[in-house]
Amino acid sequence: MDFRDSPAEAEFRTRLRTWLADNNRGLPTSSTDDEYWARQAEWHTALYDAGFFGLSWPAKYGGHELPTVFDVILDDELAAAGAPPRPSLGYLVQGITAHGSDAIKDRFLPGLISGRDRWCQGFSEPDAGSDLASLRTTATRDGGDYVVNGHKIWTSYSDVADWCFLLARTDPDVPKHKGLSAFAVPMHQPSVEQRPLQMINGITKEFGQVLFDGARVPVENMIGEPGEGWRIAMTIVSHEREPGELGYVARYTKTVRELEGWVRADPTAFRSDQRETVAWAHVQAEMLRLHVCRRLSERLDGIEHGPDGSIDKLLMTWVEQSVGDAALAISGAQSALDPDDVGLKIYLYGRAQSVMGGTSQVQKNIVATRVLGLPSTKEHSLGRPEGPVRPKGALPTP
Numbered sequence: 001m002d003f004r005d006s007p008a009e010a011e012f013r014t015r016l017r018t019w020l021a022d023n024n025r026g027l028p029t030s031s032t033d034d035e036y037w038a039r040q041a042e043w044h045t046a047l048y049d050a051g052f053f054g055l056s057w058p059a060k061y062g063g064h065e066l067p068t069v070f071d072v073i074l075d076d077e078l079a080a081a082g083a084p085p086r087p088s089l090g091y092l093v094q095g096i097t098a099h100g101s102d103a104i105k106d107r108f109l110p111g112l113i114s115g116r117d118r119w120c121q122g123f124s125e126p127d128a129g130s131d132l133a134s135l136r137t138t139a140t141r142d143g144g145d146y147v148v149n150g151h152k153i154w155t156s157y158s159d160v161a162d163w164c165f166l167l168a169r170t171d172p173d174v175p176k177h178k179g180l181s182a183f184a185v186p187m188h189q190p191s192v193e194q195r196p197l198q199m200i201n202g203i204t205k206e207f208g209q210v211l212f213d214g215a216r217v218p219v220e221n222m223i224g225e226p227g228e229g230w231r232i233a234m235t236i237v238s239h240e241r242e243p244g245e246l247g248y249v250a251r252y253t254k255t256v257r258e259l260e261g262w263v264r265a266d267p268t269a270f271r272s273d274q275r276e277t278v279a280w281a282h283v284q285a286e287m288l289r290l291h292v293c294r295r296l297s298e299r300l301d302g303i304e305h306g307p308d309g310s311i312d313k314l315l316m317t318w319v320e321q322s323v324g325d326a327a328l329a330i331s332g333a334q335s336a337l338d339p340d341d342v343g344l345k346i347y348l349y350g351r352a353q354s355v356m357g358g359t360s361q362v363q364k365n366i367v368a369t370r371v372l373g374l375p376s377t378k379e380h381s382l383g384r385p386e387g388p389v390r391p392k393g394a395l396p397t398p
Ligand SMILES: Cc1cc2nc3c(=O)[nH]c(=O)nc-3n(C[C@H](O)[C@H](O)[C@H](O)COP(=O)(O)OP(=O)(O)OC[C@H]3O[C@@H](n4cnc5c(N)ncnc54)[C@H](O)[C@@H]3O)c2cc1C
Pocket: 120, 121, 122, 123, 124, 125, 126, 127, 128, 129, 130, 131, 153, 154, 155, 156, 157, 207, 352, 353, 355, 356, 357, 358, 359, 360, 361, 362, 365, 379, 380, 381, 382
């Protein structure tokens, strides 16, 4: 594997760097900031209009049909420039591309990719998260429409969404996985109610609850065939779990570098255990970077990823939480008293990573049964320590 830029990649990197120097709008760079969520659409369209978004997606729908390595360059340069990361919606694009009819793709992909249309993902419900197939939201045929009734929760960007990629039960009389269908539901209608939720770190703009009370969706907005909802959901979550898809690696590396900078500026101000936590975050972030390089290289070789996306998700979670541990360790005891402390916010946001896109316990079940082929068991692996065990003893000052 050759990590050096090809001439075309180097040219792209230079062009992007130049654009970023003039167009870094000082937007918040961190998902621990409410304004980051509020202004994500603005950043999305700015990147798209400049030709730096949807790099690996089909030109027909507004993409650039470049190899995915260009997305990695984009992530690197955004982090280096102190700009916000690229919005992560690749998994919805993948879901529509893999399962939508030509009419659905033509109608929805251009707006999704350009950022002109905002989307949310309406899968989870109060009693159906890990056990998604138990969801109770129904979509019942009524003439040329389906009528949607139900309650979704933890729906990211729901308050700004124009469309919801909704999973609903269309057939109650078949086994639960087989009775689900997917829809593009218009969010701007009176029978869709938004209820905001506040996260543990104070964020109020990331996600909410959405109540559908007789909402209508035209029949032609069904994505895939009736009953294909489960397969579509599995396509989406397998992509949602890939860190390469999400562009997180550059963000973690940047945070770790900042923490290292604080320690280097005044090493004597930090205890050895604090320095060790930062060093471990460095090791973890580098491990994830190399892992993502390998995964992207596999993709360039035409290898499709399936349930092993769960390994990516677990690694990503461990890294994010290691970075959060380091941020909190460096902040020191004072941070617990200061709700605006950045280290504390990073630490708290990291807790969400082991839940969103499927919990760590569920990822371990998938790795055990679908990657390693072990027999399934009803026993939950709750309470086990997360991630690889950090070696004992002091590590060198980062
Ligand atoms: C920041 C954030 C953003 C999100 N965004 C969205 C979104 O945009 N759209 C959307 O649809 N959802 C979203 N979610 C919801 C997310 O997908 C669910 O929270 C997740 O799937 C877990 O479901 P749950 O919360 O119902 O927990 P539960 O499924 O009730 O799990 C509770 C606990 O039981 C454990 N558990 C459950 N089943 C098993 C099992 N079989 N084996 C072992 N342990 C098990 C879990 O690991 C967990 O520890 C988001 C969540 C977060 C935190």
